[in-house]
Amino acid sequence: MSKYVHVENVKVVFETKNGSFTAITDIDLSVQQGEFISIIGHSGCGKSTLLNLVAGLIEPTEGALFCSGREIDGPGPERAVVFQNHSLLPWLTCFGNVYLAVERVFSRKEDKASLKKRTNDALELVGLSHATHKLPHEISGGMKQRVGIARALSMQPKVLLLDEPFGALDALTRANLQDELMRIVAASGTTSIMVTHDVDEAVLLSDRIVMMTNGPSATIGEILNVNLPRPRNRLALVENTEYTHLRSEVLKFLYERQAKKAA
């Protein structure tokens, strides 16, 4: 299974009031099963667009996408998404939000008790057992994001798609959640694609970093292999020369070769 998720010569053109706008073009990418991929690039280059394509939320104007050998023709629970703004339903409790997903995926084969157990397990995994019956507006931003992650993981997806999952969080919460995500993904072997702005996050979590050129008509500029041994420890990596090297590679790409002209 060397091409679990496969993006083939994809182009996305948005029709706007001012004519058509080519967001991304000539995108070719293959992701192996169990691999962790980061997509990094300047704001507005089309990272979310690429992720939404894999999610099936938008369709490519040209080209095709495949997952596990089948063409992607719409969203589905086997490709779970952690949304940039958590997207919890405000009228459902943390439990209710996760249960909605669990119920959808497993209710055909399992009884209520086991669905509830799955929901509670997912919340425990992200350390939220104590907030099970709270509503989203009663918990902090970091906790909301964790519920979003729990919801996605509870579905036992084949592919986990994360759109800047930690973007809105403070540095401490962010580090904690990154470690948790690393642990969970390693344990489950879930194939993951994550959009990020954060160079350290990309290097720490990824097997490969996809670096995108600036839009419009953005494309993949370079793909960087991260051959750091796992499990990775953020403190130990600070001293690691390979880590430092990779980090500067990404920074050079972003700030020298794809330097954003000041608007």
Place this chain on the structure above:
Amino acid sequence: MAVISINRKVKDDISPSVIKVENNVMNIDVGKSEDKKAEIPNKKIILLSKSAREFLFKKTFPPLLGVALFIVGWALLAQQSENLPGPEKTWNSAVELFSDPFYDNGPNDKGIGWNLLNSLQRVGIGFGLAALIGIPVGFMIGRFAFFNGMTSPIISLLRPVSPLAWLPIGLLVFQDSQPAAIWVIFISSIWPMMINTAVGVTKIPQDYMNVARVLKLSEWKIFTRILFPAVLPYMMTGVRLSIGVAWLVIVAAEMLTGGVGIGFWVWDEWNNLNVEHIIIAIFIIGIVGLLLEKFLMLIAKRFEY
């Protein structure tokens, strides 16, 4: 059930004003809840802190003054005119009227309570039917662009039509004044609910719909878990506007159709040249409208998340 409890509230609200007028406070604003608080603290006020006193003063003084001026103005106006009864005369007449609200001397002479209940029942039925049809249709309009395209020319055409223009059609179709009045309530109160519900559906954040799409929820689950809770606040706004319209329209409709009802009662008292009763009716209509609105606001508050 609801109808009766509302009616009882009206009486409760009115009776305290007896004392006030006799004490020369001249407060007849029975709709405002603040005035009740205002009369009790007179003695306790010394015990309250200065800021609490100031707050109480700011909250209660302006409405009290407004009402007092209104009544003084009314009394002065009544003195100039020989036809317009003053506050005191109206008050005495109201006391008499409400001493026996539920008498029944045949179809054309019933107590004010019966008239009010009959009007509320018509509004309840017409408004209930409008909700039953308007809200689901609103959901369909918001959810399906095709349906929206189909209905929007008809809605834009019919919505601005004056409620009473529908009355002849009702009389023609139903051959009876009672269902015709209900029909007018129905057709005039359906639009705010329908349109607000439809707008609510289109205003649902795309994020929520993306969750539904990723989970591939069934249309039923989408409705119960996402559409309905997200639209509820909009829907309640529509319901509130609708009941206001229904209460506005019932008086006019009953004036034309006759029968037992507050609108017809006003017309009847006009024919009897009993102006005090007309003024009382205006107060009753205002108070009941206010209570309906407050009641629905209370319900709507529960649905905010």
